[in-house]
Every structure is written in C-alpha cells, then in structure tokens.
Amino acid sequence: MTTDPVLVVEDLKMHYVTRAGTVRAVDGVSFAVARGQSLGLVGESGCGKSSIAMTLLKLLPDNARLVSGSIILNGVDLTTLSEDQMRAHRWDRISMVFQAAMNSLDPVYRVGDQIIEALEAHSASAGRDAMERVRELFDLVSLDPTYIRRYPHEYSGGMRQRAIIAMALACEPDIIIADEPTTALDVIVQDHILREMQAIQRSLNMSMIYISHDMAVIAEVCDVVGVMYAGKLVEFGPTTEVYARPIHPYTKALMSAFPSVRGEKHDLTTLPGEPPDLLDLPAGCAFHPRCAYATDECRTSIPPTVQRGDHWATCWNPVDDLGGE
Amino acid sequence: MNVSVGIPASASLALVSAVNLAKRYPVSAGWFRRDRSFIHAVDGVSFDLMPGETLGLVGESGCGKTTTGRMLVRLTEPTDGQVLFKNQSGDLEDIAHLKGAPLKDFRRRAQMVFQDPYESMNPRRTIFDTVAEPLHVQKIGDHSERFERVSETLSMVGLTPPASFLFRFPHELSGGQRQRVAIARALVMEPSFVVADEPTSMLDISIRTGIMQLMNELADRLGIGYLYITHDLAVARYMCSRIAVMYLGKIVEMGDTEDVLQYPVHPYTKALLSAVPVPDPEATRDALSIKGSVSAPVDPLPRCRFYDRCPIADDYCRDNDHPPLEDKGAGRLAACHKA
Amino acid sequence: MSAVNAQHAVPTALWRARLRLALQSLRENWQLFVRTRIGIIGLAIIGLYALLALAHPILMNTVWEPRTYDPVVGYAFDETQQPAPPSLKHLLGTDPLGRDILSQLMFSARSEFLLGLLAATVTVVIGTAVGAIAAYFGGWVDTLLMRLADIMIMMPAISVLIVLSALIGVEHFELALIIGILSGFGATGVVLKSQALSVVVKPYIDAARSAGGGHFHIILVHIVPNLLPLSFLYMMFTVTSAIFSEAVLSFLGLLDVRMSWGLMIHTTESAGYLLQVTEFWWLIFPASLSITLLCSAFYLVGRSLDEVVNPRLRSR
Incomplete structure (x- = not known):
C-alpha cells in the first residue's frame, strides 16, 4: 500500500440556497484518502455526509452552490472541470454506490446491458470484450452469470446492490464512494456484501469512502474515520484510535448511545436535544447546546483543532485522557 | 359469530396468548385457475406475553414479524389460530375474529406504535387531534377532559410543556418528537398491551436511545405489556426481557434475551447473530456459514423452513416436517432437529 | 386552566x-401558483368574464334600455338593417334578430359560470366519494364502482347528451348534473381513487383503525381531506368540459336555454351567416372567442394547479 493520496479535499464548502435561507450542508471540510485506504464518514441525518458524496461527484441539484474548496483526484481538481469533462471522470476514475439500489438500475434494460453501456460510454471495452468484462465483474461480486440477461426486478435487494457494485467497479476507478450501501438490506446480506466489498477493495488496491449512520458498519470496514456534525468534520483519525479514545464529546456520546449485541451490556446514554437546524446554527461550536462539557468559550468561539498524532478533533474541552487539565 | 371463549384467568397468567396463529395470502394465478398458491406469511406461531413484559420479535424482512404483531392488535385478521387476550374481568377472550362493538371495546386495551414517524400522522391534523383521536372515536370524556388527558399524556412522553405542542402540526416537529406523539396516541387510552413495530429504526442514534428509554420507563411505570418488533438484535437486547426469533413465518428460537444472544441454539439464530456488525474496530467476527437470502414462503414444502440455507441440515431434515418448537433445556425453546 | 375555561379555549385554539395551517398552505401554494404564470393568465381571463357577467344586470338597470338591449327579446329599433355592424350604441353590433351582441355575450357569461361551477361541484362530490369509498373498502365495492366507471368513460358524452336532449328537455341545470354524474362516476372518480389508494396505505389510517375509528370516521377525517387538493384541480378541468359541451349542444340547437354563446353561433348559422365570416365577423368572433378563452382559462388554471398539487411536475 503506497501512501500517496488519491483524493485530497481541501476546505470544501457547499451550500444550498433555499427560500428560507442558506443551508451550509458542507462547511469547510478537508481530508485525504490514500491509495487502497477506506475512509468512513459517519454522522446523523442532515450532518452533510451525503452532501459530501454528491459534491465529490459533482452531482448537485440546481440550488446547490460550490462556495469554495478543491477536490483533487490524482492531481486533477474536479471543481474546475466542466460538466462534460466531469462526465468522463465519473465511473472512469470516481464512481458511486448508492443506498436506493432500485433507483440506480433502469428497470427497462437488462442488467448486463446497462453495465456494457457504461463500459462502452467510457470506451473501456466494447463488443465481445465488454461481455467478457461483465462476466468477470459478475464473478467478482458473486453474482450468478445467468442473471446478466435478466431485468432488475428479477433481482433480490442484495443482488441488485451487488449489480450496482459491479457497475461501479466496471471501469476500475481509483475511488468508489458508497453512500449507505447496505442500509436497506438485512443483516445477513449486509454482512456478505460488506465482506465482498472489502475483499475486492484489497485485491484491487482501490480507495473507498463509506458513508453511513451505522457506527458498527464503519468500525468494521474502514481504516480511517471522520465524524461529521452540522456540515463539519469534528473528529478524524485511524478507526481504532477514534473508537478507542474519542476526543470529541459528540463522538464519545455516539459510541455510548450505540447498542451492541456483543460484550458487556453497558448502559446507553442519551444525547439531549436534537441535531441543529442548518439554517440557524448555534454560535461557536455547533454541538454546544447538546454537550455536557460545554463552557462559555464553546458558546462564543469556533473550537480549535486538538491534535493527537494523526488523530484530531475540533473541541474546546476534549474528553480523552490527555485533554484533562 | 361469537367465538369468545371464557377461559378463567387462573388457567393462564398471560396477558396475550397467540395460539397457532397463521396468516396466508392468496397469490393470484390468473382468473380461471382453481389451484391457487398461498404465501404463508405467518405459519403456526404460539407464545404467551405476561402483563408488563416486553417480548421481542426479531427477524429479517419478510419473516412475518409485522404480520404477527398486526394480528395481535387485530389490524389483520388471522386465517387460523387464536389470540387470547385478558379482558377487564380477567378472563381470556379470543379476539381473532371479533367484530363491531366488542372489537371497538378491545381497541381500548391494545394499541400499536408504527415504524415511520413521518407517515403515521395525518399531516392535516394538529397534535391534539392526533392524540385525542382514540378518545374521540371511543367517546371517552368531554372536550375538557380529553384536553386534560392529552396534556397529561404528552408530558408523560416528555413533550413538555404540552401547551407548546398541542396545536402544532406534525411537519413542525422533529422525528423524535413525532415518535413521542405516536407513543402518546397509543397510550392515551391506557392500554394494557402495545405492539411496537420498529419504533426506533428510522430515528438517528442520538434520538433513538431517548425513545428506547422512554418506552422502557413507561412499561415499568404503567405495567404495559409490549410486543417489540425489530430487525435489530442490539436494540432488542436493550428493550426485551425475552425474544423470539422468526424465520419464514415460524418462530425458530425463543428464550431470555441475554441467554439467546450468548448461547444461540438454532443455526439461524447463530447466523443472524454473527452477521451483526460490532461497533469495535478491533473485534473480529467469523465468516458466515449460510448462503443465499430469504425467499417468499409460497406453498412451502413440509420440511424445515431453514433447510435450504442450513449449514448443518442432513437427510433427516429433508425428509421430515418442520421441527416443533420444543424445550432444549433451561427454558429455551428452539425448532431444530439437530440442536 | 380551569375545566370551564378549557371547554371554550380548546376549540378556539384548535380552530386558530x-x-x-390553512392560511400558511394557501400562501405557499399561491406563491407556487404565481410562479407558473400560465395560471395567472387564466385567472385574469376568468376575472374579466366574471366582471362582464356581474356588470350585465347593472347595465340593464341603468344605461341599457331593456326593450332594445334585452339579450333574448330585445330589438335594436335604432338600426335600420339587421344584423347591424358594431356602432357606438351597439359596440359589438346586433344579431340577425336585432339583438345586441354585447348584451348577449355578457348575459351568457353568467350562465356559463353557473353551469361550469355546478357541473364541477357535482363531479367532485361524486368523484371524491367514489374514489375514497372504492379505495378504502376495496373488494367487490371497488370492482362495482370501477366497472361503473368503465361504462361512464366508454359512453360518448356528447352523443348521450344529444339523445337525452331529444328525450327530455335539457336546460343548464340538467346539463350540469349529467356532466357531473358522467365525469364524477367516470374519469374523475378513477383518478381520485388512485390518489386515495396512496392515502389508505398510510400508517395513520391503521392508527385510526386501531383507535377504534369506524369507516365513516376514517373516510371523512383522514381520506377525504387528503384528496381535496386533487379534487379542486379536477373541478377546473370539469368546468372546461362543461362549457365546451354546452357550446356544442347549443350550437346544434339541442338545449332548452334562453341564451348562451353556443346559441349565439346557432342563431348565426340558422340565419345563414355562418360561412360569411369576413363580412359578418361580429356574429361569430365574440361568441366563439369567449368559448375558447374561458375554456382555456380554466384549463390553464387547472394545469398550473396541477404543478402545485404534484410536486414532481414542478419545473425547477
């Protein structure tokens, strides 16, 4: 595994302009993903994690504004590309796996034909070569090759998600963004698919960004994790570090609110309040109204970055042991 | 047709008993075909639920857990079997086929909380209208009494002060608040039994715990019996004293929650448990031994429902009917020839 | 809060x-409606004709002398030749029977409105009831109502009206009822049923059932209010078809009406002026343009309401 970053995101800001005001969906996010690495973005609904996915792919609705920042994929800044240039990059260099698997496949075309179309559109291969490639891909995601000539509605939920993954892999992209790839699936199917995705990623030395609300899924599949709250990354670091020694009170609260079937049955803690209104964010640290450790500084000033090696968080009152006065 | 059977209370301590419950849906196979197929959504499910107890019904989608729950509150009429429900005089009454006034009366005692807090409230009605609806249709109290009762119930579910919620509309509330309103609506008639169908699965983690704690606390305080339906074993662990694991319309294992999670007996329970991801990056799990996915139970063969996917099935399992749910020691029930 | 106070305060607060909510959604929907523009054009045309209709009785009581200007029995004694071309006294001229065209036009506008609105109301009341009942009960009730709808849809409305008008005297009121019944039990009922189907599967319907709510309660409190936006939309389309049907039947001389736009063209036709459009334009254009304009106006309002009601159609 080389350490040169495949994707570098710098100070990314994406806002939605609505009638009620400006929604700061992604508000100054920076991170890098190395080749072969898998990054997890975890957070609750409305924290901006899916907006990041849409921004990276530049699949934004009309009312979205890319305010600032750069997205450098293999030395090319995606923010400067035209829609035509971007279309050439999508699938080819950066591709995606979305949650609503049913909507990602066109119901009137055979699944195999849809993958071939994607291959031909990027002139990766055509004709018999393309068919051969589809066979390889089906094999890679453990789909029965007889299903190549079937329609999406003949697939089960898990098979559809496999087909989507096959399509995402078709052009051997540098990075795949998976937004809640297994959320609608049952645990057993989820387990199969996550394991396969991990194996494929390792064998192809590909980078991944997993986006999920599920702390457990992220813990299992990601090397590095970023915790998001109100459009910002509030904590980032190697997964083992973040889970074992969270710095930010929000991360700590998420961990202790998450039930597990294994190990000791610990008491679940409840976070007071609700996630903030992105139209009207609290001053200072956006988390302060719900934070048990909040002080006056938190209410007025943007929190500083607390660095612990390659693990950091933005907080005035870090809750890891080193942070004690 | 009156099928209420007056079984004296002494015969059973249960609040609700499902006895061989079954629900079959015909699969339409054209207009002129006589030999219709049936989906066996729920197929001979039996269990007792004690007053004040929370029983978890867990399984994957399509296993029949929601249909079972709906039959217990008579939103779905069973094809076969009985639902024995303890009425005010302490007798068990079969509510499986009630109609008219007795059914309406039963509705005061059994309620349901639904999964989706966005869809379970009429967007055109105020919170007061929504929570007072059961009182209104049951003609309980006059306007001011209903107002008092709705306010009390709202404070009970943590929506305080109630006055600031009464005259608002569902879209003005957050998901967590809406689910609290849904719980208030279920509790406003002071039922003795509530079916909760995945009440937290659509909520964020930080909100979910609060709702789980609220439901636990209300169960203790009001002595409500819950049937808690969930696909999430981890949530069941925190909500339920006992759990029943369902697969293709059958209960395959039932016992004390912690026991079942620590020492699963049925191969399906084992698979289900080992498939649950753990929020600990250093933990390792064994790869699953089962393959494939759940298929719809259309006219299932008379053999173990889990046969096709079971890692330990043999010829005996293939040649014999679905195993009965029997005691495997220490109060654990499992339906497996091999366990 | 004391019990006595609560008794009065609760309903007041509820209604407030x-x-x-009603005002808020009205305001939001109005903004969307305005943004579609075509709806505003339609509304302006409707407003114009409404003013004409309202102005007619006032004019008849003040400046217009009934003997000359009555739309049905008047006669323009001041003109030597009938039909007379537009003049200062008769802005749109007179018809072959010497009656003032503008007066006829304005007088008819009122009956067109009454006809349209009555037909629309009947349609929507029947259509909403059919849709809600068929969707809620399903089974044989649904089958019965939908087969009836098939019959209504297959029936060629104009031919039926022609037969009926030959059998019984059909005036505006009867016409409105017939159109309302055909459309309410027919196409409108089917559309509202498909909308109702998406309402009956909502968990709040289950919640109402598990509260002990009866059929009547659920249909009236939960289903019908959620159908109203679409019902209102179909009212607009029914108005269009009612005005159009009336024009056709009057033109064929099959309606027992005293005056209408269709009848004005019928008069022109029976007096033999229909093909001399360039010479006697005032006999044809005012009436036919009014039919076209008012029909299109209600259609435009309907189209733009469609965008308000169905967010998927909204242009970004």
Whole structure:
C-alpha cells in the first residue's frame, strides 16, 4: 500500500440556497484518502455526509452552490472541470454506490446491458470484450452469470446492490464512494456484501469512502474515520484510535448511545436535544447546546483543532485522557 | 359469530396468548385457475406475553414479524389460530375474529406504535387531534377532559410543556418528537398491551436511545405489556426481557434475551447473530456459514423452513416436517432437529 | 386552566391552529401558483368574464334600455338593417334578430359560470366519494364502482347528451348534473381513487383503525381531506368540459336555454351567416372567442394547479 493520496479535499464548502435561507450542508471540510485506504464518514441525518458524496461527484441539484474548496483526484481538481469533462471522470476514475439500489438500475434494460453501456460510454471495452468484462465483474461480486440477461426486478435487494457494485467497479476507478450501501438490506446480506466489498477493495488496491449512520458498519470496514456534525468534520483519525479514545464529546456520546449485541451490556446514554437546524446554527461550536462539557468559550468561539498524532478533533474541552487539565 | 371463549384467568397468567396463529395470502394465478398458491406469511406461531413484559420479535424482512404483531392488535385478521387476550374481568377472550362493538371495546386495551414517524400522522391534523383521536372515536370524556388527558399524556412522553405542542402540526416537529406523539396516541387510552413495530429504526442514534428509554420507563411505570418488533438484535437486547426469533413465518428460537444472544441454539439464530456488525474496530467476527437470502414462503414444502440455507441440515431434515418448537433445556425453546 | 375555561379555549385554539395551517398552505401554494404564470393568465381571463357577467344586470338597470338591449327579446329599433355592424350604441353590433351582441355575450357569461361551477361541484362530490369509498373498502365495492366507471368513460358524452336532449328537455341545470354524474362516476372518480389508494396505505389510517375509528370516521377525517387538493384541480378541468359541451349542444340547437354563446353561433348559422365570416365577423368572433378563452382559462388554471398539487411536475 503506497501512501500517496488519491483524493485530497481541501476546505470544501457547499451550500444550498433555499427560500428560507442558506443551508451550509458542507462547511469547510478537508481530508485525504490514500491509495487502497477506506475512509468512513459517519454522522446523523442532515450532518452533510451525503452532501459530501454528491459534491465529490459533482452531482448537485440546481440550488446547490460550490462556495469554495478543491477536490483533487490524482492531481486533477474536479471543481474546475466542466460538466462534460466531469462526465468522463465519473465511473472512469470516481464512481458511486448508492443506498436506493432500485433507483440506480433502469428497470427497462437488462442488467448486463446497462453495465456494457457504461463500459462502452467510457470506451473501456466494447463488443465481445465488454461481455467478457461483465462476466468477470459478475464473478467478482458473486453474482450468478445467468442473471446478466435478466431485468432488475428479477433481482433480490442484495443482488441488485451487488449489480450496482459491479457497475461501479466496471471501469476500475481509483475511488468508489458508497453512500449507505447496505442500509436497506438485512443483516445477513449486509454482512456478505460488506465482506465482498472489502475483499475486492484489497485485491484491487482501490480507495473507498463509506458513508453511513451505522457506527458498527464503519468500525468494521474502514481504516480511517471522520465524524461529521452540522456540515463539519469534528473528529478524524485511524478507526481504532477514534473508537478507542474519542476526543470529541459528540463522538464519545455516539459510541455510548450505540447498542451492541456483543460484550458487556453497558448502559446507553442519551444525547439531549436534537441535531441543529442548518439554517440557524448555534454560535461557536455547533454541538454546544447538546454537550455536557460545554463552557462559555464553546458558546462564543469556533473550537480549535486538538491534535493527537494523526488523530484530531475540533473541541474546546476534549474528553480523552490527555485533554484533562 | 361469537367465538369468545371464557377461559378463567387462573388457567393462564398471560396477558396475550397467540395460539397457532397463521396468516396466508392468496397469490393470484390468473382468473380461471382453481389451484391457487398461498404465501404463508405467518405459519403456526404460539407464545404467551405476561402483563408488563416486553417480548421481542426479531427477524429479517419478510419473516412475518409485522404480520404477527398486526394480528395481535387485530389490524389483520388471522386465517387460523387464536389470540387470547385478558379482558377487564380477567378472563381470556379470543379476539381473532371479533367484530363491531366488542372489537371497538378491545381497541381500548391494545394499541400499536408504527415504524415511520413521518407517515403515521395525518399531516392535516394538529397534535391534539392526533392524540385525542382514540378518545374521540371511543367517546371517552368531554372536550375538557380529553384536553386534560392529552396534556397529561404528552408530558408523560416528555413533550413538555404540552401547551407548546398541542396545536402544532406534525411537519413542525422533529422525528423524535413525532415518535413521542405516536407513543402518546397509543397510550392515551391506557392500554394494557402495545405492539411496537420498529419504533426506533428510522430515528438517528442520538434520538433513538431517548425513545428506547422512554418506552422502557413507561412499561415499568404503567405495567404495559409490549410486543417489540425489530430487525435489530442490539436494540432488542436493550428493550426485551425475552425474544423470539422468526424465520419464514415460524418462530425458530425463543428464550431470555441475554441467554439467546450468548448461547444461540438454532443455526439461524447463530447466523443472524454473527452477521451483526460490532461497533469495535478491533473485534473480529467469523465468516458466515449460510448462503443465499430469504425467499417468499409460497406453498412451502413440509420440511424445515431453514433447510435450504442450513449449514448443518442432513437427510433427516429433508425428509421430515418442520421441527416443533420444543424445550432444549433451561427454558429455551428452539425448532431444530439437530440442536 | 380551569375545566370551564378549557371547554371554550380548546376549540378556539384548535380552530386558530387549523386556520393558521390553512392560511400558511394557501400562501405557499399561491406563491407556487404565481410562479407558473400560465395560471395567472387564466385567472385574469376568468376575472374579466366574471366582471362582464356581474356588470350585465347593472347595465340593464341603468344605461341599457331593456326593450332594445334585452339579450333574448330585445330589438335594436335604432338600426335600420339587421344584423347591424358594431356602432357606438351597439359596440359589438346586433344579431340577425336585432339583438345586441354585447348584451348577449355578457348575459351568457353568467350562465356559463353557473353551469361550469355546478357541473364541477357535482363531479367532485361524486368523484371524491367514489374514489375514497372504492379505495378504502376495496373488494367487490371497488370492482362495482370501477366497472361503473368503465361504462361512464366508454359512453360518448356528447352523443348521450344529444339523445337525452331529444328525450327530455335539457336546460343548464340538467346539463350540469349529467356532466357531473358522467365525469364524477367516470374519469374523475378513477383518478381520485388512485390518489386515495396512496392515502389508505398510510400508517395513520391503521392508527385510526386501531383507535377504534369506524369507516365513516376514517373516510371523512383522514381520506377525504387528503384528496381535496386533487379534487379542486379536477373541478377546473370539469368546468372546461362543461362549457365546451354546452357550446356544442347549443350550437346544434339541442338545449332548452334562453341564451348562451353556443346559441349565439346557432342563431348565426340558422340565419345563414355562418360561412360569411369576413363580412359578418361580429356574429361569430365574440361568441366563439369567449368559448375558447374561458375554456382555456380554466384549463390553464387547472394545469398550473396541477404543478402545485404534484410536486414532481414542478419545473425547477
């Protein structure tokens, strides 16, 4: 595994302009993903994690504004590309796996034909070569090759998600963004698919960004994790570090609110309040109204970055042991 | 047709008993075909639920857990079997086929909380209208009494002060608040039994715990019996004293929650448990031994429902009917020839 | 809060909240409606004709002398030749029977409105009831109502009206009822049923059932209010078809009406002026243009309401 970053995101800001005001969906996010690495973005609904996915792919609705920042994929800044240039990059260099698997496949075309179309559109291969490639891909995601000539509605939920993954892999992209790839699936199917995705990623030395609300899924599949709250990354670091020694009170609260079937049955803690209104964010640290450790500084000033090696968080009152006065 | 059977209370301590419950849906196979197929959504499910107890019904989608729950509150009429429900005089009454006034009366005692807090409230009605609806249709109290009762119930579910919620509309509330309103609506008639169908699965983690704690606390305080339906074993662990694991319309294992999670007996329970991801990056799990996915139970063969996917099935399992749910020691029930 | 106070305060607060929701959604929908523009054009045309209709009785009581200007029995004694071309006294001229065209036009506008609105109301009341009942009960009730709808849809409305008008005297009121019944039990009922189907599967319907709510309660409190936006939309389309049907039947001389736009063209036709459009334009254009304009106006309003009601159609 080389350490040169495949994707570098710098100070990314994406806002939605609505009638009620400006929604700061992604508000100054920076991170890098190395080749072969898998990054997890975890957070609750409305924290901006899916907006990041849409921004990276530049699949934004009309009312979205890319305010600032750069997205450098293999030395090319995606923010400067035209829609035509971007279309050439999508699938080819950066591709995606979305949650609503049913909507990602066109119901009137055979699944195999849809993958071939994607291959031909990027002139990766055509004709018999393309068919051969589809066979390889089906094999890679453990789909029965007889299903190549079937329609999406003949697939089960898990098979559809496999087909989507096959399509995402078709052009051997540098990075795949998976937004809640297994959320609608049952645990057993989820387990199969996550394991396969991990194996494929390792064998192809590909980078991944997993986006999920599920702390457990992220813990299992990601090397590095970023915790998001109100459009910002509030904590980032190697997964083992973040889970074992969270710095930010929000991360700590998420961990202790998450039930597990294994190990000791610990008491679940409840976070007071609700996630903030992105139209009207609290001053200072956006988390302060719900934070048990909040002080006056938190209410007025943007929190500083607390660095612990390659693990950091933005907080005035870090809750890891080193942070004690 | 009156099928209420007056079984004296002494015969059973249960609040609700499902006895061989079954629900079959015909699969339409054209207009002129006589030999219709049936989906066996729920197929001979039996269990007792004690007053004040929370029983978890867990399984994957399509296993029949929601249909079972709906039959217990008579939103779905069973094809076969009985639902024995303890009425005010302490007798068990079969509510499986009630109609008219007795059914309406039963509705005061059994309620349901639904999964989706966005869809379970009429967007055109105020919170007061929504929570007072059961009182209104049951003609309980006059306007001011209903107002008092709705306010009390709202404070009970943590929506305080109630006055600031009464005259608002569902879209003005957050998901967590809406689910609290849904719980208030279920509790406003002071039922003795509530079916909760995945009440937290659509909520964020930080909100979910609060709702789980609220439901636990209300169960203790009001002595409500819950049937808690969930696909999430981890949530069941925190909500339920006992759990029943369902697969293709059958209960395959039932016992004390912690026991079942620590020492699963049925191969399906084992698979289900080992498939649950753990929020600990250093933990390792064994790869699953089962393959494939759940298929719809259309006219299932008379053999173990889990046969096709079971890692330990043999010829005996293939040649014999679905195993009965029997005691495997220490109060654990499992339906497996091999366990 | 004391019990006595609560007795009065609760309904007041409830109605205030409901009013607030109604006003809020009205305001939001109005903004969307305005943005579609075509709806505003339609509304302006409707407003114009409404003014004409309202102005007619006033004019008849003040400046217009009934003997000359009555739309049915008047006669323009001041003109030597009938039909007379537009003049200062008769802005749109007179018809072959010497009656003032503008007066006829304005007088008819009122009956067109009454006809349209009555037909629309009947349609929507029947259509909403059919849709809600068929969707809620399903089974044989649904089958029965939908087969009836098939018959209504297959029936060629104009031919039926022609037969009926030959059998019984059909005036505006009967016409409105017939159109309302055909469309309410027919196409409108089917559309509202498909909308109702998406309402009956909502968990709040289950919640109402598990509260012990009866069929009547659920249909009236939960289903019908959620159908109203679409019902209102179909009212607009029914108005269009009612005005159009009336024009056709009057033109064929099959309606027992005293005056209408269709009848004005019928008069022109029976007096033999229909093909001399360039010479006697005032006999044809005012009436036919009015039919076209008012029909299109209601259609435009309907189209733009469609965008308000169905967010998927909204242009970004």
